[in-house]
Amino acid sequence: MNSLINAIIIGAGHNGLTCAAYLARAGQSVLVLEAAAEVGGLARNRIVANGEQLSSAAHLLHSLPQDIIKDLQLEKYGLHYAAQHLKTVSLNKNGATIVLNKQLAMGDQLSSADLLGYDRFYLDMQRFSKALLPVLGKVAPEIAIEDWRQKLDLLGLGWSIRKLGTFYMREFLRIIGMNLYDLMDEYIENTQLKAAIAMDALLGSEWGARSMGSVLTYLYRQAGELRNNTGLALPRGGMGTVSQAIAKSARQSGADIRCNSPVKHIIIENNKAVGVVLETGEEIYADTVISNADPKQTFLKLINPDHLGTNFVRQVNNLRAKGKAGKLHLVLSQKPSFTGLDDSLLGERLVIAPGMDDIELAFNPSKYKRYPDSPILEIILPSVRDDSLCQNGQQLLSAVVQYLPYDDSTNEDQNRTAMLRVVIETLEEYAPGISDLIITAELLTPRDIEREFGISGGHWHHVELVFESFLFNRPTPLLTRHATPIDNLLLCGASCHPGGNLMGIAGRNAAQQVLRGEK
Ligand SMILES: Cc1cc2nc3c(=O)[nH]c(=O)nc-3n(C[C@H](O)[C@H](O)[C@H](O)COP(=O)(O)OP(=O)(O)OC[C@H]3O[C@@H](n4cnc5c(N)ncnc54)[C@H](O)[C@@H]3O)c2cc1C
The missing domain is CATH 3.50.50.60 (FAD/NAD(P)-binding domain)
Structure with missing residues (x-):
């Protein structure tokens, strides 16, 4: 026709x-x-109370x-950007924060072995992520097809891995199917540092850090960031x-x-x-x-x-299409204060993932359609960097809440309300007094996201x-x-x-x- x-x-x-x-x-x-x-x-964008807008699901451009x-x-x-190259700051209830700024890890509790290990880990992962670049931006080549363009693309990937040299090529092939939990054990001891790194592999995924293939999702995320020169941006x-x-x-x-x-x-x-x-x-x-x-x-x-x-x-x-990432939106009457966090870092990417076991403990219940007792969070306060978002000194808080189950039970509404309370209690442990600042709070579960955005x-x-x-x-x-x-x-x-x-x-x-x- x-x-x-x-x-x-x-x-x-x-x-x-x-x-x-x-x-x-x-x-x-x-x-x-x-x-x-x-x-x-x-x-x-999403309008929250008083007409203020924030990013509805995705909140960081990278x-x-x-x-x-x-x-x-x-x-x-x-x-236009309100901020680029955000640092990742891992929060700690006792105030012992860890700051990741590209190759540099900072934190009083980190040993010199951890600092060296992180440096080695960062450089190795950058090297391996680069090896994935030849196919990242292209239509994926078929493995068995007589088409010269696809053959060239596959050869490009093969060559890019070969170019790593014998040692790193073997290493790439060894680790690519591994889980991040085991891989990081080879480099770093500090569990809070490992958990902060693991966030990049786990956000949006159905799996935990011990699940096979979490190295692949980590490298994939790093490779995506290599094609952009703004780092984590707002x-x-x-x-x-x-x-x-x-x-x-x-x-x-x-x-x-x-x-x-x-x-x-x-x-x-x-x-x-x-x-x-x-x-x-x-x-x-x-x-x-x-x-x-x-x-x-x-x-x-x-x-x-x-x-x-x-x-x-x-x-x-x-x-496999059952999401495990939820989204929290808060309108706050003023800037919150996180224990041990210098005010100058409030506009960075903040994560609550105290350690590798805490990640697994948050992940486990979601396998059985249950909600976590201590969720893993990626938090940003976009209004700290972007004065176009909020008026009268109010602040917006946007957080990905990882490991919420896809809840198709009849108790969905009660479960959402109870989980919102748990998330706010978790925040309160890191930012005492934050609950008193909340003007509006909403939590979108994976099922809410399915309904609202039309995604199975x-x-x-x-x-x-x-x-x-x-x-x-x-x-x-x-x-x-x-x-x-x-x-x-x-x-x-x-x-x-x-x-x-x-x-x-x-x-x-x-x-x-x-x-x-x-x-
Ligand atoms: C909670 C959460 C947080 C995230 N955070 C980040 C982040 O910080 N950074 C990042 O890079 N990514 C993030 N992501 C992932 C990112 O948002 C998605 O991968 C990406 O936006 C998908 O884009 P898309 O265009 O492929 O599909 P979608 O954005 O899903 O668009 C599909 C469109 O199709 C429309 N549609 C569906 N059915 C019909 C129909 N029958 N008729 C007409 N229209 C229809 C839908 O309404 C929708 O507009 C996040 C995802 C979630 C769930």
């Missing part, structure tokens, strides 16, 4: 928007249909590559401004973006996607349909299963980032390189290689596949 629109993109998450921007820049007519009232998906920022002229369209005005900048860039190139337009199903004729039907009943046709929704939404809700094989439906059903399981990466769903197997062997069993239907979201976090790479690569005619 001939249509006037080249591509319909379902979903205006940052990947859908990035895909739209690249396609529109290449002269394609693009229509983005977003279910929510605003663009951005997990990277949009992996958006410079080439995408440049190509889409995001700084021209509103991406976008001025909240994460929503990043998505809005991408949307502006896409619109400027001619893309049409419609919010409040949920897609009800994808129209398929002769095994080809030819358009979509909106919840309103409106039918829109296009040459290509690209889904920024997660695979479960796309294939189990938007497509009649008659178009898909049983084996495929089973694989999609079995995808409320998962950070849409599909868990694990060995069986990595590189040429992401998200499953039947769904690689953005292609699907339906012709002219592609995926462009976090479930594609290289996965979640604000990277935009999956969106850009999906656009490239369309432009190459690989659909």
